[in-house]
Each structure stands twice: as structure tokens, then as C-alpha cells.
Amino acid sequence: xxxxxxxxxxxxxxxxxxxxxxxLSVRLDVQLLAQLGWPLxxxxxxxxxxxxxxxxxxxxxxxHLGRDIGPEWAAFADRYTAAFDAELLPVEGVVDAVDVxxxxxxxxxxxxxxxxxxxxxxxxxxxxxxxxxGRIFSADDVEHGKPAPDxxxxxxxxxxxxxxxxxxxEDSRHGVAAARAGGMWVFAYAGGVTPAAAxxxxxxxxxxxxxxxxxxxxxxxEEDPMRRRSAT
Numbered sequence: 001x002x003x004x005x006x007x008x009x010x011x012x013x014x015x016x017x018x019x020x021x022x023x024l025s026v027r028l029d030v031q032l033l034a035q036l037g038w039p040l041x042x043x044x045x046x047x048x049x050x051x052x053x054x055x056x057x058x059x060x061x062x063x064h065l066g067r068d069i070g071p072e073w074a075a076f077a078d079r080y081t082a083a084f085d086a087e088l089l090p091v092e093g094v095v096d097a098v099d100v101x102x103x104x105x106x107x108x109x110x111x112x113x114x115x116x117x118x119x120x121x122x123x124x125x126x127x128x129x130x131x132x133x134g135r136i137f138s139a140d141d142v143e144h145g146k147p148a149p150d151x152x153x154x155x156x157x158x159x160x161x162x163x164x165x166x167x168x169x170e171d172s173r174h175g176v177a178a179a180r181a182g183g184m185w186v187f188a189y190a191g192g193v194t195p196a197a198a199x200x201x202x203x204x205x206x207x208x209x210x211x212x213x214x215x216x217x218x219x220x221x222e223e224d225p226m227r228r229r230s231a232t
């Protein structure tokens with residue numbers, strides 16, 4: 001069987017996979033949490049919340065602080081939007097990777113923990129929206145966000161592909177866990193904020209250069225992605 005024959009659908013996470021937003025978000029998360037009175041390091045924030053929904057993050061902060069943070073949360077939102085508008089770029093190498101994968105004939109979509117407006121805004125800002133328009137799925141579409149598999153299963157079902165025929169491109173441990181829980185193969189990008197060791201595991205190919213993605217997914221000469229592979 002050729003490598004291209006292993007998959008019918010490639011599901012892309014958005015933040016940290018298509019758009020280099022996690023570095024910006026985590027930087028601002030540090031500021032927000034310090035202002036709220038729960039100072040955490042970048043590594044602690046990455047471990048707790050990268051890949052999860054804003055609602056899950058807010059709920060945990062409120063539980064820890066024992067109070068509603070609605071006004072502060074809303075007031076800080078403009079800082080995230082301004083930073084993304086000024087600084088957001090595609091992840092290096094991902095545009096070519098997406099183009100090659102789509103040209104191969106494989107179906108593609110986006111499935112992200114962000115809401116639809118945020119996903120579309122970030123993809124538009126980085127020039128990627130047209131490549132996925134009409135095939136964008138949000139955690140708002142399902143009951144349980146990552147690390148539950150609901151979002152990826154919803155995306156696969158909407159496009160009509162069995163989970164075992166799906167490859168998921170992720171960059172967070174919560175996202176990787178969600179893909180595995182859904183019975184999907186994972187290409188875990190370790191070139192972002194999450195260390196490779198946190199992504200490694202069964203049904204997973206860990207890689208650290210997005211320029212390698214299309215080859216890993218498509219090239220029949222590559223190591224079988226059904227086996228574990230760790231970034232070097």
C-alpha cells in the first residue's frame with residue numbers, strides 16, 4: 001500500500017499548526033494570569049491549556065481563584081486581537097505543505113478549539129482561509145472539547161471518512177490525546193511551544209519541521225506512520 005493510500009482525510013489543527021499563534025497567546029496569558037492574581041510560567045500554561053478551549057481555561061482559572069473573572073477576561077480580549085492582527089504569521093513551511101497535500105487529492109479540513117470567528121479571522125490574516133473555507137470545524141460544534149475526541153470525530157463524520165482513514169496534524173498534548181482517543185493517526189508538530197516528549201506515543205509521528213509534513217504523509221518511501229517515530 002502506498003503512503004498516500006493510508007489516508008483519505010488530513011485534519012489540521014489551527015493554532016500552532018497552521019498559524020503561529022501559540023507563542024503570542026502564551027505570552028499574553030502570562031500577563032493576564034499575573035493581573036488576575038495567579039502567576040504561572042509559560043511552561044505551566046502550555047502544560048495546562050494549550051490545545052484546549054478558552055471556556056475550559058476560564059473555568060479552571062475561576063475555580064482556582066474562587067471568583068468570576070468576566071470583566072477582566074473581556075477587557076484583555078482586545079490585547080489578543082491586536083497582537084494577532086499585528087504579528088500573526090503562518091507556521092513556517094505549512095503553506096507549501098498544505099498545497100502539496102491538497103494537490104495529491106487527499107481531503108483536508110481544519111478542526112480547532114477556537115470559535116468559528118477566531119478560526120476564520122486567523123486563517124484570513126495569514127492567507128490560509130481560501131484553502132479550507134467550507135471545511136472548518138470548531139469545538140463549539142461539539143459537547144466536549146479536546147482532549148475528548150468529539151471534535152475530530154465530528155470533522156471526519158461531516159466529510160464522510162472513517163476515523164482510521166484520518167491523519168491529524170496537531171501541536172499540543174491535549175490535541176494529540178484527542179486524535180488518539182478517536183482512533184486517528186497523529187502527525188505531532190514539535191516545532192512550536194510543546195516539547196516533543198509531551199507529544200510522543202502510540203499512533204504518532206513526531207516531527208519538528210513543517211516542511212517535512214507532506215513527505216511524511218504522502219511519500220511511500222517514508223517509514224510507515226502506523227509505527228511510532230520520535231523527532232530527532
